Amino acid sequence: MTIFTITAFAILVSVAMALARAILGPTAYDRILAANAIGTKTVLLIAVFGFMNGRPDFLDLALVYSLMNFIGTIAVLKYFKFGTLRGGLSDSSDRNL
Amino acid sequence: MEEFTDIFLMLLLVAGSLAVLYVRNLFVATMLLSAVSFLMALLFVTLDAVDVAFTEAAVGAGISTVLYLGTLALVGSNERPTAKLSVIPLLLSLSIGGALVYATFEMPTIGSPDTPVQTSNVTKRFVEVSPIEIGIPNMVTSVLASYRGFDTFGETTVVFTAAIGVLLILSQKHIRRREDDEEDSTPRPAVSVEKSHDQVGSPHDLIPHVVSKILIPFIFLFAFYVQFHGDFGPGGGFQAGVIMAAGFILYSLIFGLHITKQILPLRVVELFLAFGVLLYGGVGIVSMIKGGNFLDYNVLSADPIAGQHIGILLVELGVGITVTAAMLAIFYGFAGRAQGRGKDVN
Amino acid sequence: MFFDHFNYWIVVILMMIGLYTLMSRSNLVKKMIGLSLFQISVFLLYISMGKIEGGTAPIVSNAPDVLYSNPLPHVLILTAIVVGVATTALGLALIVRINEAFGSVDEEEILNSEDSL
């Protein structure tokens, strides 16, 4: 029972709680928040898994996770705010098209 | 101890999938699917498949979420409730599942070293000989680009074809089947568009703007790192292509599709789409001209190992370019489609 | 041992959920989501088969006596994931067009409007 295993379990438990929030809702924003939180915890879990298995050179993966998490969240929020993925986040210049 | 983390993850996976099945709102189902995809990628890491986890994270959690959202923005996110419990599908899937579970008892134990998968000669060749024969530490890359070069060429062509198909389907003008169908029966997205108009140009969007501006160059740099470091660590053309496309998609989400199209017009994307496949095929042709078989990299240089390195580098580059262009073309198709329904956009 | 075949059972359960979604839901986007779940279960099946007890990722490490998991399933699934998202995009594009032609993405509604024509 190393410290890495303990940490991995702590992360897994909090992932489970975040998943419960994603399933329970009640608003869509809660679900987005929960999915985003799951992504952040996944990043940590990958880092810890690497050290747990003695091969910590796969941290590029964790970077990809945090990147995709960010893009996913921005896309979801844009969909929610504007109902389309087309225009810019804060300008309305796509009206000119 | 480690297997308990696996089991925990798999149980979370089942819970997430059941939730995907039961929620009525398609938007919520998409969010849950993205969470399920994250968990699945995590499971791949614990099962030693780091390259696959890389791809699944980039594709499943990133790109496909964006694609589903692009679709939902066009078709609406409410699912019509089904009145009755579907008995026949339930029975059918239960019986198929039962038969498969019965069959699993004949399957070899997970992780045992004497299964046919592990003892086959092909596996021995890949694991023991390939680092010497190809000279690349990442066996997945050498199998992908060299031993199974034909197969990967086929897959690249499939991605190419799918992107062409999406462009053909979605670039057509909007046609209604019935002229009398005046009012749009499509459900609107969750937030009405008029509402968002009041907030357009609000200074509160400054923070995502600035942060994305800082991040996007590093995303491209990271994509190049993944592309060219794929020989030594997890990564390669497929992953790098998806990350590169994700950088452009982020740019487009923040600054608008029309600005992205000014930087990288669809015409250029189409050129790149074809160029990647041609580069891949061209390597094969050159190796034939040099006297080898199609995609036999040994003849590309005087030293077979150097030849393999050149071949794998070029082939992965071709894959990366095609995948980038394909993902971008698909995104352009979906995100630009709203033009067909002008009254809904503004 | 109870957990010897656990991965396979999870694969079967995920596959059943995907198949049931695919067959019972009449919304076409939901069907695509079911197909994605089905796909994920197949990925897990392949990767589970390549795993070897005490093994490590198939990237050469300097440590002595390393046991590597089988790289072949990884290659197959890696390409399958990217091809999967490309074909999913194709399906979703068809759904968008269907919605424009029929004003609905519900299978039953579309079939009913076909009948009434």
Add this chain to the structure above:
Amino acid sequence: MDFILDIGTWISLLIGSFFLLITGFGLLRFPDLYTRIHAGGMADTLATAIICFGLALQSGFTLISVKLLFIVIFVFLTSPTATYALAQAAFVAGLKPKLDGFGGPAKTTSTNARDD
């Protein structure tokens, strides 16, 4: 020296796990979105920094610790941005914070923010 580094790793990983569990509880138990964002956005980021610091102690000055540093910087930039954008989108959409005891009506959801 190794012993001291190990102790450092133990302590920082335990503190990080503690914060992660707090995050989970916060996500589950807080009454409305705006309070949950604090759990999901702030505690998570702190836990990431602490855990990566603990892991970097184990790897020493190598490429690995540089990558860990990048992860921390990346999460430090993106996670608050994402949650900020989330809060702003929710507020714009009309989701009112729960203000028990502050005079405001305890209204948690508006009509168009609820998804099901």
